[in-house]
Amino acid sequence: MQIYVCLKHVPDTVAMINIVGDAGFDESVKFVMNPYDEYAVEEALKIVKQEGGEVIAVTVGKEAAASTIRYAMAMGAHRGIHIQADAQWVDSMVTSQALKKVIHADGTPDLIFTGKQSVDGEGMQTHYRLAAALDMPAVNEVTTFSIQEGKAVAEREVGGGEREMLEISLPCVVGASKGLNEPRYPKMTEIIKSKKKKIDQFNLADLGLETPAASSELLKLEEMPERGQAKMIGGSPKEMAEELVQRLREDAKVL
Amino acid sequence: MLRTGVLTEMNDNRVREANFGVIAGAREGDDEVYAFPVNGTADACKDAVQTYGVEKVVDLAVEGAELSSDPETLAKAIADAVRHFELKALLGLNSPRGRDLLARIATILDAPLALDCLKVDLGQGIVTKSHFSGKTLATLKLSGTPLICGIRPNAIRSRPDPREADILPYQASVEGAGRIRVKEVKKAESETIDLTEANIIISGGRPMNSAENFKVLHECADALGGAAVGASRAAVDAGFAPHDMQVGQTGKTVSPQLYIACGISGSIQHFAGMKTAKVIVAVNTDEEAPIFGKCDYGLVGDLFEVVLALTEVLKASS
Numbered sequence: 001m002q003i004y005v006c007l008k009h010v011p012d013t014v015a016m017i018n019i020v021g022d023a024g025f026d027e028s029v030k031f032v033m034n035p036y037d038e039y040a041v042e043e044a045l046k047i048v049k050q051e052g053g054e055v056i057a058v059t060v061g062k063e064a065a066a067s068t069i070r071y072a073m074a075m076g077a078h079r080g081i082h083i084q085a086d087a088q089w090v091d092s093m094v095t096s097q098a099l100k101k102v103i104h105a106d107g108t109p110d111l112i113f114t115g116k117q118s119v120d121g122e123g124m125q126t127h128y129r130l131a132a133a134l135d136m137p138a139v140n141e142v143t144t145f146s147i148q149e150g151k152a153v154a155e156r157e158v159g160g161g162e163r164e165m166l167e168i169s170l171p172c173v174v175g176a177s178k179g180l181n182e183p184r185y186p187k188m189t190e191i192i193k194s195k196k197k198k199i200d201q202f203n204l205a206d207l208g209l210e211t212p213a214a215s216s217e218l219l220k221l222e223e224m225p226e227r228g229q230a231k232m233i234g235g236s237p238k239e240m241a242e243e244l245v246q247r248l249r250e251d252a253k254v255l
Numbered sequence: 256m257l258r259t260g261v262l263t264e265m266n267d268n269r270v271r272e273a274n275f276g277v278i279a280g281a282r283e284g285d286d287e288v289y290a291f292p293v294n295g296t297a298d299a300c301k302d303a304v305q306t307y308g309v310e311k312v313v314d315l316a317v318e319g320a321e322l323s324s325d326p327e328t329l330a331k332a333i334a335d336a337v338r339h340f341e342l343k344a345l346l347g348l349n350s351p352r353g354r355d356l357l358a359r360i361a362t363i364l365d366a367p368l369a370l371d372c373l374k375v376d377l378g379q380g381i382v383t384k385s386h387f388s389g390k391t392l393a394t395l396k397l398s399g400t401p402l403i404c405g406i407r408p409n410a411i412r413s414r415p416d417p418r419e420a421d422i423l424p425y426q427a428s429v430e431g432a433g434r435i436r437v438k439e440v441k442k443a444e445s446e447t448i449d450l451t452e453a454n455i456i457i458s459g460g461r462p463m464n465s466a467e468n469f470k471v472l473h474e475c476a477d478a479l480g481g482a483a484v485g486a487s488r489a490a491v492d493a494g495f496a497p498h499d500m501q502v503g504q505t506g507k508t509v510s511p512q513l514y515i516a517c518g519i520s521g522s523i524q525h526f527a528g529m530k531t532a533k534v535i536v537a538v539n540t541d542e543e544a545p546i547f548g549k550c551d552y553g554l555v556g557d558l559f560e561v562v563l564a565l566t567e568v569l570k571a572s573s
């Protein structure tokens with residue numbers, strides 16, 4: 001099995017985001033592998049352990065994104081491909097075309113794992129676009145996965161506690177969600193070994209990609225508006241409850 | 256007149272409430288709105304959506320294909336209809352099914368896609384959505400056609416605008432993809448209200464102390480006229496509530512009219528999932544709790560006492 005895992009290098013979710021200029025942010029914060037992509041790496045490693053094969057970690061990102069590939073390798077990925085870009089925001093149409101091009105040139109994927117979404121841009125679409133470019137089916141927000149009789153079998157939550165059981169022909173693209181597995185922490189020995197593993201380098205600008213038919217451009221970033229001073233309500237529990245209900249009915253008009 | 260399509264999600268042949276806000280989003284530019292019933296009949300869809308300004312309900316069919324069990328073919332059929340009716344935009348709910356379908360349709364049409372939008376301006380192609388797990392608000396410019404947008408449930412208020420809609424039967428000329436098959440849909444064990452689409456949510460944190468104690472919140476939820484019950488990660492990790500009740504960065508993102516947080520400290524990860532609620536109420540014993548700095552109404556007190564009192568007041572006054 002040849003399994004590709006697509007990874008994004010993103011600011012740690014606990015990092016403070018300080019906006020710089022109109023649409024930039026202070027990138028000196030700690031960056032990590034996109035949390036959902038950890039489930040993707042873990043699942044790929046599990047399958048290769050059962051079925052044999054190799055796991056190849058691929059990213060489109062700035063120079064520093066190499067550390068996310070190294071992290072995947074420390075988890076157990078065999079090789080890496082780094083497509084260098086000069087910005088944190090690369091349109092998902094461009095990213096998916098770049099991923100397609102290098103994966104196509106590198107090998108023959110039996111499976112491609114991604115996260116269900118990135119936690120910085122929250123685009124929720126790179127994997128669908130990659131699947132379309134490679135003419136593969138895609139399934140997203142997958143919480144259980146297995147291969148049975150040459151087909152992928154996946155389960156996904158569809159809201160309100162409902163779950164869908166899906167059967168997908170291979171090869172396919174699978175977007176991992178929380179609950180799929182418990183991503184491992186790299187062991188010291190694996191971290192050391194990972195330093196010797198190979199990362200192929202490309203430059204996004206040199207891939208000769210066509211300009212996509214559509215795009216989305218980030219115009220502005222602003223802090224989520226905060227609420228004004230809270231109205232504190234005092235008294236006994238009964239008094240508080242009475243005043244709250246009255247205010248929710250008459251002032252806020254949400255009851 | 257320009258035309259905009261709206262995917263309309265249905266449950267047991269009833270249009271889900273949250274879709275009416277999506278229609279309002281499509282109506283903002285005074286476009287003619289085409290509804291696409293997903294998982295339900297055109298008739299049932301028409302009765303519900305025409306009250307909100309929809310003019311046309313597309314009754315979609317593909318020869319020899321079972322659309323409900325093949326999301327790829329359903330997406331191809333809708334994409335084909337979007338082209339046929341020359342829709343300039345297609346909106347849907349940012350629910351698991353909605354965003355999945357919208358993403359499939361966008362890739363088929365090579366169209367720009369923005370999911371989980373809080374606001375859309377279809378005329379300008381400008382959308383507002385969260386970036387960095389709810390820490391920042393991003394404004395994006397979409398280029399290309401048609402514009403495809405998923406709207407966060409409840410982010411746009413519904414607006415009644417009654418009219419008489421027509422049903423347009425449309426036979427899509429696409430081939431069945433047959434690569435994905437929905438083999439089974441497992442229903443929830445109990446009839447629960449979908450957190451992400453609830454108008455009112457009452458959530459409990461670590462001090463709930465047991466699964467049993469969540470009954471107190473469920474009773475209050477009933478008194479609130481059918482609210483949903485949520486939980487913090489601390490409560491979920493401790494086993495007091497199932498994972499699908501978790502609100503926050505690694506749980507559900509919700510945008511109700513009213514969010515009542517009981518015994519929740521107000522971590523940024525919890526806020527990432529509920530900060531776009533219209534009104535936030537916090538009940539906490541610690542008057543210094545961070546949540547009091549980020550809510551609309553604060554009640555300092557023991558959650559069990561306050562919630563019980565609240566349930567009684569609501570019951571007495573309904």
Ligand SMILES: Cc1cc2nc3c(=O)[nH]c(=O)nc-3n(C[C@H](O)[C@H](O)[C@H](O)COP(=O)(O)OP(=O)(O)OC[C@H]3O[C@@H](n4cnc5c(N)ncnc54)[C@H](O)[C@@H]3O)c2cc1C
Pocket residue numbers: 013014459460461462486487488489490501502503504505506507517518519520521522523524525528538539540541544556557558559
């Ligand atoms: C990567 C990451 C992702 C995360 N994702 C999520 C997420 O999705 N959702 C989430 O919720 N958290 C998430 N967390 C955890 C988050 O950081 C907090 O630890 C968690 O939200 C705390 O839950 P809590 O407020 O219930 O508990 P606590 O922080 O322990 O707060 C309990 C509060 O209850 C008050 N209290 C105690 N007794 C009573 C009483 N009798 N009546 C009233 N008030 C009382 C206390 O004063 C305190 O303020 C995440 C953390 C990380 C690192």
Ligand SMILES: Nc1ncnc2c1ncn2[C@@H]1O[C@H](COP(=O)(O)O)[C@@H](O)[C@H]1O
Pocket residue numbers: 006007008009034036037040058059060061090092095113114115116117118119121122123124125126127
């Ligand atoms: N720059 C990137 N390089 C590699 N994979 C990516 C990149 N951006 C997104 N992905 C993959 O696509 C998934 C969805 O990302 P997004 O569309 O940004 O929400 C992520 O979880 C990654 O697995």
